[in-house]
Structure formats: C-alpha cells, structure tokens
Amino acid sequence: MEVQTSKAIQFRQLHRGPGVLILPNVWDVASARIFEDAGFPAIATTSAGIAFSLGYPDGQRIPREEMIARIGRIARAVRVPVTADVEAGYDSSPEDAARTTRELIQLGVVGMNLEDTSGRPDQPLSSLELAVEKIKAARAAAVELRAQIMINASTDVYLLAGGNSDADYSEAARRLVAFRDAGADCVFAPGLTDAATIGRLVKEVVCPLNILAGVGTPSIPELAALGVARVSVGSGPMRATLGLLRRVAEELKTSGTYGAMAGAVHYAEVNKMLARE
Secondary structure, three states, X not given: OHHHHHHHHHHHHHOOOOOOEEEOEEOOHHHHHHHHHOOOOOEXXXXXXXXXXXXXXXXXXXXXXXXXXXXXXXXXXXXXXXXXXOOOOOOOOHHHHHHHHHHHHHOOOOEEEEEOEEEEOOEEEOOHHHHHHHXXXXXXXXXXXXXXXXXXXXXXXXXXXXXXXXXXXXXXXXXHHHHHHHOOOEEEOOOOOOHHHHHHHHHHHOOOEEEEOOOOOOOHHHHHHHOOOEEEOOOHHHHHHHHHHHHHHHHHHHOOOOHHHOOOOOHHHHHHHHXXX
C-alpha cells in the first residue's frame, strides 16, 4: 500500500505540469515495457485493447476477472504509475464500481477511467444520477482503504452517432462538471476533436481535462496551448499494431515476401526486455 500511495501522489503531480501528461495506452506486458522504456512517466491501459487481445469485443463484454487479471499483470511489470480503464465499472451498480476500485488499489493501480455508458442500444448513456453515484462509490472505496486513486470520469456524449454539436456540448459539460463535483479528479471527453470546443470545455470544467488523441486530433502542442492537462490514445496503438499484422498477412499471401516485417524489434531485445525483474 505504501508503494501504491507513493505512485498515486507521483501520478497526481504529473497532471499539474509542466506540459501535458501524455499517457500511452497498453494492452499487455510487452506493450507496457515498450512505452516505459521509451521514457513515459506513467502508462494507462486500454479496455478495448485488452478485450481485443483476449478475444472479446469492446463494451464490457470481457469478464471482469479477466480484465482485472490483465491489469494486475501490467501493473506488476512496470515501475511507473499505472492507471486503468475499467469501462463503466463492470456491471451496473455503484457497489460494482466500488468493488472494482478496491481491486485496482490492491493491485497497486493508481488511477481509473470510469465512463457513463449503459450498455443499452436504446439508451447508450446511463442516467447522470447513476454515473455520479458510481464516482462517489469509487471515491468512498478508496477512503475506506485509506488509499489514493485518481478518478478520470468520462462521458461518451461525443462518441454517439448523429449528434447535434451545440446540444452535445451542453450535455457533455453538464455531465463532466457533475462528475467533478462528485469527486472526479480529471474529466474525459473522448470523441471530441474540434480545437475551439476543446478550449471552451477546458474553461468550463475548471479541472484537468483528458482528450483522446488520434488521426484528426490537434497535436500535443496545440492541445497544450488550449489548456488540456492529459492526452491518451486509447486502443489506437493496439489497432495500429493489428493494421501492421494485416499488412504482413497480405504480403505473405500475395507476394510471399517479408518487407512488412522490416523494423521489427529484435528477438533478443524482446527476450531481454521481458526477462527484466
């Protein structure tokens, strides 16, 4: 618990600058070691990437035990702080969010993403009241254990298809401010890529804002200038890896050559990286 507390304090300080906290998202020990060795001061897990790597679609379809086990394996494998994406807390009640929080803390994890999805196609967002109660339950679970954990509360408003930009902003801001007031340390608006709207939201939430980066998102320096505190990349790196694997497969099948594998990390280097205590 002392190690977890120390890392949690370190992780919290990273949100206070200087500069933007860039959080690469990982899905297994090898990807975690790659980013750690690249010099990132903290790493995050990707729920989608972990689910995909274990043969499940995203959206809380993976059994919680498998997700928690993979997160724990990653946390034990690196020295830097680890924050975990645990979707909507695995199941629907505040008690489930509290249970997940306790399990993460016991694994040494120092942060958690908690989203407001419902899993229902007819009503994809949970009620604001339920989302708030989950955040409060997660915070109470940490207090109960006398531990620190940084809650990054997310709304999926901007991930819903066919939205109205003005209405989306109002609803996203309403939810994120409520999440902040319920005890979230940081708030997250995945799917938001418009620079002007990002800058507006930074001023509205008056707390660290996390933006999901990918092709089409403003660059890290641009996001820093807008006041964004934290940038993550979600399942992007994992899916980019699958894109490379698809190119390898196509080349093997069509021309029987191996050019797509150029630049692969050497076998001995991977072996040494994973043999490290």
